[in-house]
Amino acid sequence: MKKPVGTYNSLTDIGRIRLKNEDRAFCLPNRHGEILMGVLDGMGGANKGEVASDLALESICGDFLKKPRTPFLFAARFWLGWALRRANAKVYKTAEGNSTYKGMGTTANIAFIYGGKALVANVGDSRCYILDETGLKRLSEDQTYVSYLLRTGRIKQEEALVHPDRHVLMNALGIYPSLSVSYYVFPYLGQTILCCTDGLYNSLPENEIETILRMEERSDRKTALLVKLANDAGGNDNIGVSLWEALDD
Numbered sequence: 001m002k003k004p005v006g007t008y009n010s011l012t013d014i015g016r017i018r019l020k021n022e023d024r025a026f027c028l029p030n031r032h033g034e035i036l037m038g039v040l041d042g043m044g045g046a047n048k049g050e051v052a053s054d055l056a057l058e059s060i061c062g063d064f065l066k067k068p069r070t071p072f073l074f075a076a077r078f079w080l081g082w083a084l085r086r087a088n089a090k091v092y093k094t095a096e097g098n099s100t101y102k103g104m105g106t107t108a109n110i111a112f113i114y115g116g117k118a119l120v121a122n123v124g125d126s127r128c129y130i131l132d133e134t135g136l137k138r139l140s141e142d143q144t145y146v147s148y149l150l151r152t153g154r155i156k157q158e159e160a161l162v163h164p165d166r167h168v169l170m171n172a173l174g175i176y177p178s179l180s181v182s183y184y185v186f187p188y189l190g191q192t193i194l195c196c197t198d199g200l201y202n203s204l205p206e207n208e209i210e211t212i213l214r215m216e217e218r219s220d221r222k223t224a225l226l227v228k229l230a231n232d233a234g235g236n237d238n239i240g241v242s243l244w245e246a247l248d249d
Helices: 049-066 073-097 145-151 206-213 219-232
Strands: 006-013 023-029 035-043 108-114 117-123 127-132 135-138 182-187 192-196 239-246
Touching: 006 023, 006 035, 006 219, 023 049, 035 049, 035 192, 035 239, 049 073, 049 108, 073 108, 073 117, 073 182, 108 127, 108 192, 117 127, 127 206, 135 206, 192 206, 206 219, 219 239
Parallel strands: 023 239
Antiparallel strands: 006 239, 023 035, 035 108, 108 117, 117 182, 127 135, 127 192, 192 239
């Protein structure tokens, strides 16, 4: 199977309101030519959300760099689930063993590109988008209370945008000893992939994100522009972005 070839960049920013940057972003290849990219949005405030996102980042990326080659989808899903559960256990045990960290956790949105497939795993409300000739599409579904109300028809889209509980998560990594993960898989045919935290998508409309991704610019300049525009729109949260763009043969 042909290895994915592309350019990539990841970037986080504290924003203009928060006192700490709890977002983490990454995109890296391993020795098999597989790509792992994603974002983590730490939560817990004084309970050290940045510690949760750092622990998860170190665990997941470390396991990825040591993993054997992935030959098929079942192996990909098995490995990614295993890596996320290991990260969950590390965050949870650290919090349980130190009252300073009690209640900390993090979202996790990760895309794993290998050969002709891409597997996306989601925990929380960070997002994954793909861009192809038909437009920008959101793959992952927010695991929030307001998203649940919207899916069940209890509120309308315009109400969801201003709902007082729109930031309440229904799932996060490190909060409980077990972990629930949502998976999405699609054929990888050279689409652009963007993982981002809510600090980006709550600040910029999707059509503006798409416009930036379609620019004839380097990946690092696109991520920098996304962060800049999110800050220009208020910078009300930390901002995390990870971008992968395929190269033509």
